[in-house]
Amino acid sequence: MFSEIIQLPNWVLIIAQTLIGAGVLLTVWRIAIGPTPFDRIVALDLLAALIMAQLVTLVFTSSFVSYLDAATAIAVIAFIATVALAQYLETKENI
Amino acid sequence: MLEIIVSIFILLGAGFALIASIGVVRMPDTLCRLHAATKAGAFGLSLMLLALVIANPSPRTIIQSCLIILFFYLTAPIAAHLIGRLTHSSKHSHHAAGNSRKVDDTNKHADSQTTDHRNAELSTPNNR
Numbered sequence: 001m002f003s004e005i006i007q008l009p010n011w012v013l014i015i016a017q018t019l020i021g022a023g024v025l026l027t028v029w030r031i032a033i034g035p036t037p038f039d040r041i042v043a044l045d046l047l048a049a050l051i052m053a054q055l056v057t058l059v060f061t062s063s064f065v066s067y068l069d070a071a072t073a074i075a076v077i078a079f080i081a082t083v084a085l086a087q088y089l090e091t092k093e094n095i
Numbered sequence: 096m097l098e099i100i101v102s103i104f105i106l107l108g109a110g111f112a113l114i115a116s117i118g119v120v121r122m123p124d125t126l127c128r129l130h131a132a133t134k135a136g137a138f139g140l141s142l143m144l145l146a147l148v149i150a151n152p153s154p155r156t157i158i159q160s161c162l163i164i165l166f167f168y169l170t171a172p173i174a175a176h177l178i179g180r181l182t183h184s185s186k187h188s189h190h191a192a193g194n195s196r197k198v199d200d201t202n203k204h205a206d207s208q209t210t211d212h213r214n215a216e217l218s219t220p221n222n223r
Contacts (some may be wrong), residue, residue, distance in 0.1 A: 005151045012102040016109035016143075023116035030119050030128075038125045038182045042132050045174060046119055049136040049167070053112050056143040057105070060150070068147075068159045075163055079170040086177040093185060 005063045013061055020054050041085050048078030097149065104146035111139030125182045133175040137167055 027050060030043040052071040059067045118131025144160040 003151055003153055003156070006098055006101060008098055008102055008105070008150075012105060016105050019106075019109040019113045023113045026116040026120045030116075036125060036182075036185075038178055038185070039128060041178055042125070042129050043119055045171075045178075046115055046132040046136045049140050050112055050116065052163075053108060053140050053143050056140075056147055057109075059147060060105070065151070065153075065156055068156070068163070072159065072163055072166075075166055075170070079166075079174060082174040083177060086174070086181055090181055093181075 002063055003065050005060060008060060013057055016057050017054065020050055020057065024050050024054075037085075037089055041082060041089075044085075045078060045082050048074055101146045101150045104142050104149065108139045108142035108146065111135050111142060115139060126179060129175055129179055129182070133171050137171045140164075140167060 024047065027043050027047045031040050031047070034040040034043060052074055055067045055071045055074070059065060112135070115132055115135035118135060119128050122128045122131055141164045144164055148157055148160050
């Protein structure tokens with residue numbers, strides 16, 4: 001579903017996408033080297049937020065508002081994944 | 096004029112997202128990383144959604160952006176609380192191990208020992 005969005009200067013979106021991409025790389029680095037599983041869960045939670053921010057910049061570049069549906073789905077899935085991983089690690093600790 | 100406001104909001108949101116991931120990489124402790132990731136990440140995302148609402152004030156965009164912001168701000172503290180409680184009660188957390196070791200000592204110098212422990216932990220470079 002296309003809609004009218006203000007045309008921004010091109011460099012703003014490029015800079016924003018570069019910053020968020022650098023953040024994704026740093027977060028993936030933390031997921032790779034995280035000493036404990038909790039660090040990895042925290043980094044995964046942040047990674048979902050970064051991907052949602054990248055989807056919002058995609059709405060600006062393509063004026064295709066339905067990317068917000070994907071952002072909503074990612075928010076729900078990230079919350080459920082975090083809760084499920086926390087419960088799993090908690091039961092694993094108690095055994 | 097509207098373009099400038101929207102651009103400022105987008106750049107601020109992306110900067111906060113980058114600050115959150117820098118905090119996740121550079122902080123010395125799991126709880127500090129949790130602090131950086133939860134607050135700055137949610138704030139950056141909500142700034143970018145606010146920019147979208149300013150740029151395209153149609154009912155669908157407004158409702159869906161407000162729903163995403165509301166859901167994120169409702170669920171991020173719950174997830175952070177779960178992870179923080181799990182980290183605090185865990186055995187392989189450095190933070191929890193240091194605290195339990197200090198409980199066995201005398202209570203007199205508990206505060207100075209805590210600050211010493213925190214300073215030592217912050218200054219050791221091999222801890223990240």
